[in-house]
Amino acid sequence: MKRIFLTLAAASLLGGLAISCGGDDDSGTINFGFLNGLSGDYSSWAAPSLDGAQAAIDVINANGGVLGRDVRLVIEDNQSTAEGAVSGYNRIRDEIHALGGVESDGAVALLSRLPEDQIPTICPACGTTELDEKGGNYIYRITASDTANGIIAAQLARDLGFSKVALLVQQTEGAESPANVFKQVWEEKVGGEVVADVRFAPGNPSYQAEVQQAFANGPEAVYIGAGFEAGLSIISEYINRGHEATLLVSPDMIVPPISEAAAQLPTGRLLAAVATDDFGSPAYTAFDAAHNQYVGSPPPTGFYETNQYDQYIVLALAMTAAESTDGEKVNEQIPNVMNSPGTKVYNYPDGLAALERGEEIDYDGASSDLELNQKGNIVSPKMSVRQIVGGEYEERNTIAMDPALNPVS
Amino acid sequence: MSALLSARDVHKAFGGNTAVDGMSLDLHPDHITALIGPNGAGKTTFFNTVTGYERADSGSIVFDDKELIGLQPWRISRLGVVRTFQTPVGFPSMTVWENMQVAGASHSVLRNMLGRRGKNEEGELSARTDEILSDLGLEGILDTPVDELPAGERKLMEISRQLMSRPRLLLLDEPAAGVNPSSIGLLSNLIRSIHQSGVALMIIDHNLSFVLDVADYIHVLAEGRLIAEGTPDEIASSTLVRQVYMGVDE
Amino acid sequence: MSNWSFWLNVLTLMGVYSALTMVLNVEAGWGGMWDLGIAGLFAVGSYTYTILTITGFEVSIAPGWPSWTGILAAMAMTGIVAFLVGLPSLRARREYFLIITFAFAEVFRQLAINWGDITNGTVGFNTLTKPLSFGLTGDDYRNLLLGLTWVIVILVFVLTRRLSRSSYGRALRAMRDNEPAAVSLGIRVSRLRLQTFVFAGVLMGGIAPFYLAWLDIVQPHVFESQLTFTVWTALVLGGIGSRFGPVMGAVALILFTELIERIDVPLSLRQLLVAVHPLAIGLLLVLLLRFRPQGIISENKTFGARSRAEISILGDFTASFSDFKTALGRLLRR
Ligand SMILES: Nc1ncnc2c1ncn2[C@@H]1O[C@H](COP(=O)(O)OP(=O)(O)OP(=O)(O)O)[C@@H](O)[C@H]1O
Ligand SMILES: [Mg+2]
Numbered sequence A: 001m002k003r004i005f006l007t008l009a010a011a012s013l014l015g016g017l018a019i020s021c022g023g024d025d026d027s028g029t030i031n032f033g034f035l036n037g038l039s040g041d042y043s044s045w046a047a048p049s050l051d052g053a054q055a056a057i058d059v060i061n062a063n064g065g066v067l068g069r070d071v072r073l074v075i076e077d078n079q080s081t082a083e084g085a086v087s088g089y090n091r092i093r094d095e096i097h098a099l100g101g102v103e104s105d106g107a108v109a110l111l112s113r114l115p116e117d118q119i120p121t122i123c124p125a126c127g128t129t130e131l132d133e134k135g136g137n138y139i140y141r142i143t144a145s146d147t148a149n150g151i152i153a154a155q156l157a158r159d160l161g162f163s164k165v166a167l168l169v170q171q172t173e174g175a176e177s178p179a180n181v182f183k184q185v186w187e188e189k190v191g192g193e194v195v196a197d198v199r200f201a202p203g204n205p206s207y208q209a210e211v212q213q214a215f216a217n218g219p220e221a222v223y224i225g226a227g228f229e230a231g232l233s234i235i236s237e238y239i240n241r242g243h244e245a246t247l248l249v250s251p252d253m254i255v256p257p258i259s260e261a262a263a264q265l266p267t268g269r270l271l272a273a274v275a276t277d278d279f280g281s282p283a284y285t286a287f288d289a290a291h292n293q294y295v296g297s298p299p300p301t302g303f304y305e306t307n308q309y310d311q312y313i314v315l316a317l318a319m320t321a322a323e324s325t326d327g328e329k330v331n332e333q334i335p336n337v338m339n340s341p342g343t344k345v346y347n348y349p350d351g352l353a354a355l356e357r358g359e360e361i362d363y364d365g366a367s368s369d370l371e372l373n374q375k376g377n378i379v380s381p382k383m384s385v386r387q388i389v390g391g392e393y394e395e396r397n398t399i400a401m402d403p404a405l406n407p408v409s
Numbered sequence B: 001m002s003a004l005l006s007a008r009d010v011h012k013a014f015g016g017n018t019a020v021d022g023m024s025l026d027l028h029p030d031h032i033t034a035l036i037g038p039n040g041a042g043k044t045t046f047f048n049t050v051t052g053y054e055r056a057d058s059g060s061i062v063f064d065d066k067e068l069i070g071l072q073p074w075r076i077s078r079l080g081v082v083r084t085f086q087t088p089v090g091f092p093s094m095t096v097w098e099n100m101q102v103a104g105a106s107h108s109v110l111r112n113m114l115g116r117r118g119k120n121e122e123g124e125l126s127a128r129t130d131e132i133l134s135d136l137g138l139e140g141i142l143d144t145p146v147d148e149l150p151a152g153e154r155k156l157m158e159i160s161r162q163l164m165s166r167p168r169l170l171l172l173d174e175p176a177a178g179v180n181p182s183s184i185g186l187l188s189n190l191i192r193s194i195h196q197s198g199v200a201l202m203i204i205d206h207n208l209s210f211v212l213d214v215a216d217y218i219h220v221l222a223e224g225r226l227i228a229e230g231t232p233d234e235i236a237s238s239t240l241v242r243q244v245y246m247g248v249d250e
Numbered sequence C: 001m002s003n004w005s006f007w008l009n010v011l012t013l014m015g016v017y018s019a020l021t022m023v024l025n026v027e028a029g030w031g032g033m034w035d036l037g038i039a040g041l042f043a044v045g046s047y048t049y050t051i052l053t054i055t056g057f058e059v060s061i062a063p064g065w066p067s068w069t070g071i072l073a074a075m076a077m078t079g080i081v082a083f084l085v086g087l088p089s090l091r092a093r094r095e096y097f098l099i100i101t102f103a104f105a106e107v108f109r110q111l112a113i114n115w116g117d118i119t120n121g122t123v124g125f126n127t128l129t130k131p132l133s134f135g136l137t138g139d140d141y142r143n144l145l146l147g148l149t150w151v152i153v154i155l156v157f158v159l160t161r162r163l164s165r166s167s168y169g170r171a172l173r174a175m176r177d178n179e180p181a182a183v184s185l186g187i188r189v190s191r192l193r194l195q196t197f198v199f200a201g202v203l204m205g206g207i208a209p210f211y212l213a214w215l216d217i218v219q220p221h222v223f224e225s226q227l228t229f230t231v232w233t234a235l236v237l238g239g240i241g242s243r244f245g246p247v248m249g250a251v252a253l254i255l256f257t258e259l260i261e262r263i264d265v266p267l268s269l270r271q272l273l274v275a276v277h278p279l280a281i282g283l284l285l286v287l288l289l290r291f292r293p294q295g296i297i298s299e300n301k302t303f304g305a306r307s308r309a310e311i312s313i314l315g316d317f318t319a320s321f322s323d324f325k326t327a328l329g330r331l332l333r334r
Helices: A002-017 A044-062 A082-092 A104-109 A113-117 A146-159 A174-188 A210-215 A228-241 A256-261 A282-297 A305-322 A327-338 A348-356 B045-051 B074-079 B096-102 B109-113 B116-136 B151-164 B181-196 B208-214 B231-238 B240-243 C003-030 C039-054 C067-091 C095-115 C138-164 C169-176 C180-184 C191-216 C225-238 C245-262 C267-291 C313-333
Strands: A030-036 A069-077 A098-102 A121-123 A139-141 A164-172 A195-199 A222-223 A246-249 A269-273 A343-345 A361-363 A384-389 A394-401 B005-014 B017-027 B032-036 B058-063 B081-083 B169-173 B200-204 B217-222 B225-230
Touching: A030 A044, A030 A305, A044 A069, A044 A282, A044 A305, A044 A348, A044 B240, A044 C267, A069 A082, A069 A305, A069 C267, A082 A104, A082 A343, A082 B169, A082 C191, A082 C245, A098 A305, A104 A282, A104 C180, A113 C138, A121 A305, A121 C225, A146 A174, A146 A222, A146 A246, A164 A174, A164 A210, A164 B081, A174 A195, A174 A222, A174 C067, A195 A210, A210 A228, A228 A246, A228 A256, A228 B169, A256 A394, A282 A305, A305 A348, A305 A361, A327 A361, A327 B045, A343 A348, A394 C138, B005 B045, B017 B045, B017 B058, B017 B225, B017 C169, B032 B045, B032 B181, B032 B208, B045 B074, B045 B081, B045 B169, B045 B200, B074 C180, B096 B116, B096 B151, B096 C169, B116 B151, B151 B169, B151 B181, B181 B200, B181 B208, B200 C180, B208 B231, B217 B231, B217 B240, B225 B231, B225 B240, C003 C039, C003 C191, C003 C225, C003 C245, C039 C067, C039 C191, C039 C225, C067 C138, C067 C191, C138 C169, C138 C191, C169 C180, C169 C191, C180 C191, C225 C245, C225 C267, C245 C267
Parallel strands: A030 A069, A030 A098, A098 A121, A121 A139, A164 A195, A164 A222, A222 A246, A246 A269, A343 A361, B032 B200, B032 B217, B081 B169, B169 B200
Antiparallel strands: A269 A384, A384 A394, B005 B017, B005 B058, B217 B225
């Protein structure tokens, strides 16, 4: 028995004595982590995302780096899962000064970790509603959230003058989060009525019963939150039954098979809204140039490439403003360099120059104006509303999200 | 002289095939009893109904004033009615010593995890194992995995293992099968000494000279029915038995 | 090593999987109960712990208990659920038991998705209450966590070792080897199975909070069958039925996985590398089973001749290691 206790004691000592040796030296490169789904569910976004990120790093280094030091991207796979993100983060943590590239799963898993480790992090591709209230300290989101997607759907329905809506939603985090926001905003902020709320497990061969239930009580619009497979069978069921309520579909359904299936519907019957880049902004022009130079081709759209680019420009500017790589100081500067007031800048060299003159800056990015609220979320993301014309998705108009509808103030 | 086990009108059929067809017998503890009969006569099936591995269709089997039909096999074993198997495999991945230790111990998780009781029990089991194995001259194979034993030794091991659970009635299904002819004498001695130590015995076997030598009383079974019983001498001289069992035509 | 975060992470994960694999070994290795529902029971323990200890989430039950009561409750709840699952399914034959436990695991995951009032649905929980933190945070806690997980490994090892050498352990293996013969010795097989399943459940419930401390989220998708198969792979690799093999298997598997992760490939090959990963593990298994069917450490070596001698725990380790060394030697000589 004695021996057992000795062994136990030895083991605890082993654990307790281990010294942490993550250190920050003042020379060498400044390392920005890129923790991204290089494999797994998000891997189709990985290559364009990485191009966007590399374009930013090239721009930064071409303009003298940060604090006179070169910037290096430390690329790590998170396998598009929370477990992968935790492991991947631990692999690079001791090397990096700041982190970018993460998606929802990783951001949520690292939510308490990042402030503890004082690693300033920007999330270029997080939808999760968990960041609605938990961001704003070491973790900042520069993309439209699931909440924004839910709000924008409610905003559309409101502007079309509807009062009765229904929901038909697949039970996955990505589909349910915006749907729940939609419902909440519709009832509490718009003051409308929800006549049916139908949830289903993905992977069924058909959704007859669900469609019937959702359309039963005469809704004027039905919010459909589904992946494209379930979405496809819902659309054909809708057409077969000859329903006439307007369909507000989630961004996952903005794919050719859906638009082809819905080709026969009158224009404007099916609407979807998705976050869009600020194509007219000088920052987009700067991004476009950088992408051309680094990748040798103009950027694609819709792969978070602008967000991936913006995050490193922001981190580099914040570090310059903080005059240090110290996480705590950089964290303080991140909202400062993005938010007004301050001299508007649209690219890295202009930002550097303004900071050198001792001015406050307000960086407007290629992805949006990057105005953040207290919780590190974009106040009023720009959304593109799409409709189907001749079997293809087309932009109907762009609208800015109405901040008054945001349940999180 | 009262019976330790008495079976009355036991029936067991598998589909349309009647394996045991109204067997009645009394087993007296001071006899070594044998049950013989041709292949497929229903001997093993009878053992199965006694030990609960098969549930008899009708009839009654009383052991020490308790009805056995309907009881679970583990409970019948704990009442003291323990059997061996026609083809003994034992616990092949375990050594002889471990095989022996399985019997007669308590199997409760908590009792094993905590408490001193387990320790005492272990010691007792160990001592008993050593005693039984040395009686049989098997000390040398303690650490041999059972699946490496020759058939004869495996048979002996099986009998001694079942003894570990302190049976009151031991049912041996063909103990001599596969045993080297030169060792049959040793087996007979073992069986006699088990009986002398107060364990009632019933033996199934096809080796007639072995049965006639070791048994005090013999029942003859054919097609599920008992056709004769008596002392070895009586059975050996019965023409009916010679006809049915030994296939001798006179 | 210079990169302590990396090792801290890997060693902690090795500890958690070692403990889980040892528990599976009791059930499947010694008891012959092929449990494919590990992820399900693990989910029960995880959710129980999290719901009882979490703060800052709006779910209908959130008493905010201290972590140690949460751990005990997770153990109790997982035990109860194991009992309820085991009662009907343990009567089934081995192959069916495997299917039933697998199905139950999926049922629990669906329950976690649909029972939003309590589980917070697909969103789940994050920023969890850390088990036994003693007020430590950050790297201090993570160092402690490493110690804690390996203390658990040692506890589980001592417990399973004690069990394997007791009449209970022998009854388990006897039941696995030859059920009719075990029954003939008075072993009550149905109860023994149920006890073991519950026992394993209780331990899994106790291990779960420490995995969560590492992961820091609870979501239904964490408890997909991947987790079950990882533990099984570790068990087969290490040696089904041996005492120390499960630890070797888990350590080897996690190390192998990390090594593959560390291979630097261009982005275009990344997807391929990750796709090849399970294949590589499969190949590793095939090779191992070809040259050493019993796994790194065999059951025979674990028990065998040594079973009688009163040997120390340390002796057990060294015996296991020397067995491992000869195995390695044999492999290398080929
Ligand atoms: N589980 C079973 N299912 C179907 N039939 C069975 C079963 N067990 C035994 N039988 C049949 O019952 C009859 C009696 O078989 P049993 O094994 O009792 O004979 P036996 O006297 O022990 O023969 P042997 O000397 O060959 O061991 C045979 O016809 C056998 O085929
Ligand atoms: Mg027979």
